[in-house]
Amino acid sequence: MLKLILEYLLCILSISLYLIHGGRVTIALAVIVGFNVYEYEKYQSKKNSNPPLVSKEEKPITKKKTCCGGKGGASCCSKNNKSNGKKCACSGGGGNCGKSKTVGSQGDEKKTTSSNVANNSNSVEEIDFTNAFKKVSSKKNTTKKSPASSKNVKVSAKKNIPKSGLTVSNNLLDSQIYILYSTLQGAGERAANTVKERLGFLYPNDLKKEPIIVHLDEVNDLEDYFVNVPKNSIYIMVVPSYDTDSPLDYSLETLDEISNDFRIDKYPLQKLVGFSVLGLGDSESWPEKFCYQAKQLDQLLSTIGGRRIFPMGQICMKRDKWGAVEEWADLLGETLKDNEPILYEYDEDEQETSEPVVDLEDIGKSEELDTTTKKMVSENSPTYKNLTKQGYTVIGSHSGVKICRWTKNDLRGRGSCYKHSLFNIVSSRCMELTPSLACSSKCVFCWRHGTNPVSKNWRWEIDEPEYILEEGLKGHYSKIKQMRGVPGVRADRFQKAFQVRHCALSLVGEPIMYPHINKFVELLHEKDISSFLVCNAQHPSQLKAMRKVTQLYLSIDAPTKSELKKVDRPLYKDFWERMMECLDIIRTTQSHQRTVLRLTLVKGFNMADVSSYADIVEKGLPCFIEVKGATFCGSSDGNGNPLTMQNIPYYEECVKFVESLTEELNRRGLEYGVAAEHAHSNCILIASRKFYIDGEWYTHIDFDKFFELLRSDVPFTNVDYIAKTPEWALFGSGGFAPDNVRFYRKKKDRNDDTKEQKQENVA
Ligand SMILES: Cc1cc2nc3c(=O)[nH]c(=O)nc-3n(C[C@H](O)[C@H](O)[C@H](O)COP(=O)(O)O)c2cc1C
Numbered sequence: 001m002l003k004l005i006l007e008y009l010l011c012i013l014s015i016s017l018y019l020i021h022g023g024r025v026t027i028a029l030a031v032i033v034g035f036n037v038y039e040y041e042k043y044q045s046k047k048n049s050n051p052p053l054v055s056k057e058e059k060p061i062t063k064k065k066t067c068c069g070g071k072g073g074a075s076c077c078s079k080n081n082k083s084n085g086k087k088c089a090c091s092g093g094g095g096n097c098g099k100s101k102t103v104g105s106q107g108d109e110k111k112t113t114s115s116n117v118a119n120n121s122n123s124v125e126e127i128d129f130t131n132a133f134k135k136v137s138s139k140k141n142t143t144k145k146s147p148a149s150s151k152n153v154k155v156s157a158k159k160n161i162p163k164s165g166l167t168v169s170n171n172l173l174d175s176q177i178y179i180l181y182s183t184l185q186g187a188g189e190r191a192a193n194t195v196k197e198r199l200g201f202l203y204p205n206d207l208k209k210e211p212i213i214v215h216l217d218e219v220n221d222l223e224d225y226f227v228n229v230p231k232n233s234i235y236i237m238v239v240p241s242y243d244t245d246s247p248l249d250y251s252l253e254t255l256d257e258i259s260n261d262f263r264i265d266k267y268p269l270q271k272l273v274g275f276s277v278l279g280l281g282d283s284e285s286w287p288e289k290f291c292y293q294a295k296q297l298d299q300l301l302s303t304i305g306g307r308r309i310f311p312m313g314q315i316c317m318k319r320d321k322w323g324a325v326e327e328w329a330d331l332l333g334e335t336l337k338d339n340e341p342i343l344y345e346y347d348e349d350e351q352e353t354s355e356p357v358v359d360l361e362d363i364g365k366s367e368e369l370d371t372t373t374k375k376m377v378s379e380n381s382p383t384y385k386n387l388t389k390q391g392y393t394v395i396g397s398h399s400g401v402k403i404c405r406w407t408k409n410d411l412r413g414r415g416s417c418y419k420h421s422l423f424n425i426v427s428s429r430c431m432e433l434t435p436s437l438a439c440s441s442k443c444v445f446c447w448r449h450g451t452n453p454v455s456k457n458w459r460w461e462i463d464e465p466e467y468i469l470e471e472g473l474k475g476h477y478s479k480i481k482q483m484r485g486v487p488g489v490r491a492d493r494f495q496k497a498f499q500v501r502h503c504a505l506s507l508v509g510e511p512i513m514y515p516h517i518n519k520f521v522e523l524l525h526e527k528d529i530s531s532f533l534v535c536n537a538q539h540p541s542q543l544k545a546m547r548k549v550t551q552l553y554l555s556i557d558a559p560t561k562s563e564l565k566k567v568d569r570p571l572y573k574d575f576w577e578r579m580m581e582c583l584d585i586i587r588t589t590q591s592h593q594r595t596v597l598r599l600t601l602v603k604g605f606n607m608a609d610v611s612s613y614a615d616i617v618e619k620g621l622p623c624f625i626e627v628k629g630a631t632f633c634g635s636s637d638g639n640g641n642p643l644t645m646q647n648i649p650y651y652e653e654c655v656k657f658v659e660s661l662t663e664e665l666n667r668r669g670l671e672y673g674v675a676a677e678h679a680h681s682n683c684i685l686i687a688s689r690k691f692y693i694d695g696e697w698y699t700h701i702d703f704d705k706f707f708e709l710l711r712s713d714v715p716f717t718n719v720d721y722i723a724k725t726p727e728w729a730l731f732g733s734g735g736f737a738p739d740n741v742r743f744y745r746k747k748k749d750r751n752d753d754t755k756e757q758k759q760e761n762v763a
């Protein structure tokens, strides 16, 4: 206003002087006035774009952002547009507001983008959703960018995350603390317990809620933990680092995926009150990579919106004393008591991406793999030691072979496994092998859970199939050789055992994940070794691409989405859709194969809903349905297995289940019948009636015919290499082969049987 009056007076003065002096002085005066007005404008705009930096002592200003949200029409944005030449970051729709990306869901007016932080430079804005942190200073909005700062701005704009701010003073002690830990050998668990104990001293006087400890491997849905963060929580992450494959890899992979997933909120951890990471490592043996995974985790948490409330601890397990863990935890506790605002900074320069992953779908191009890719199980890794201790021979870096108890049994003339009764596999000539020790599920009944690597994608070095087969056979034969001194081993069977005829591709992990699975099966067939491939129904594209196998299994561990999630704890979010797709594939593309659905019954988990199982069978129309009671793997040895003996069904319960399922299938017009059994293994076979010829079951395999057909290059189907099911294997006959001697333990009870079964796997 004052400026206008001044300009008005000056104008009158100029005209008067012009009339008096004839123009020269007037021109000079007009130039002076114009210059001053210009200088004044410049000063005002500079003042607006340089808010004072907020010092730690200053109280954060909690005024909300001044953007119109669309209501202010042109006036809101035009000023900023004029001053810096950029679009307004208003998320509202009206007026002249420029369009820009908003973070997360629409209409959440508290969410701001980095660009609105940059543009509304004379306002003070909120930078998170929880009210735990508020932005008090936005960095200066430079119009001329140096190369470094332009890189920053670019990353920041892409990330849409504020670069710095102060938290509001909120009471951290009100939060629920989760201590999430990872471990392979136990130090991580011990450290997490120590942190819990030390923070526990603050409860209930200071801390309102007792800290909760969580083993990351036992979290059913890890993604959910980081996307749908529990309200008012603090995550304290305790993690060791491994330069070999370790369980933490999966957590890092999940966080990395979250940060790159366009479908979900990019900053889900903004809802977290805060986080802190405690890294464990060994700086003497791994000086270059000391606590490197803790650092990656710390950065990833920050990338998806997490706010560090306490500096990352890095503890060397060799050099530092255990007291260092206590010290870190105590300091963290002290910090929680302190309500002073915390400076939050997002430093793009420090953001590193975690391990590159190779999508299983792209694996055909595996030769181009990054040479820095890790080994799945390297020789110096604790996983390797665990596996070898359990009797596995680790082949190369991702395959394993082990002789199962049935192979030993059969060598001693005590009978084969259920696959002998059902399909004619002789256990003493069977090799159990997996080309992928890693799996994409964490099934509750898996005896290996807790020690095998888990991943959705293949992200490791790849061994050649020729090498795996050669070394696998070597490993298997060396274990057979060891049996020569065992009492009761039959010389004829011992001799034949050195010519493997069957390969059960199951053991542990998910064999179809191995990128060269087709080549591997081909090599088996070249050696007249039949192939029994068991898949977890999570990799439809690999299943579709499978060439001929002797028998193709899909494990169906539950008939409904919610039960499947509970039993298999799959890593894939779309696990149900994947399973449905696999069922479609075996009904269509792979219908020429001998297809089997394997149902593993777990009492209290997946036995109740017979009708839903019938839906599954109807969708896949398999040749066979192999129903097997789960075996007890022990739940007390810390393998994360929640099953108890109460979850193991009795044989009669399995029979009842099979009969009702068959009845239901027949009621729907699907022609299936109960064909064979192996009562000792709690295993019963339902078969399609196309294997019931002239009043007799033909569920066995004619292996010679299979190889003959394979070599003839003539297309053939599942009914072209069948053999009659012998009397002793038929349902109701028990399934014990006559040329064997039944062996009873002296004091045999159900628990003894279970102990035995612990050795047996579900191959
Ligand atoms: C095979 C192997 C690889 C390791 N790699 C690293 C490493 O890269 N960086 C590091 O700081 N520590 C490394 N360590 C040390 C572990 O992180 C350390 O011993 C930690 O305490 C193990 O925790 P845990 O017992 O919970 O598994 C490695 C240890 C082993 C056995």
Ligand code: SF4
Pocket: 439, 440, 441, 442, 443, 445, 446, 447, 448, 507, 508, 509, 510, 535, 536, 555
């Ligand atoms: S049971 Fe099979 S599918 Fe399930 S986790 Fe174990 S290996 Fe994987």
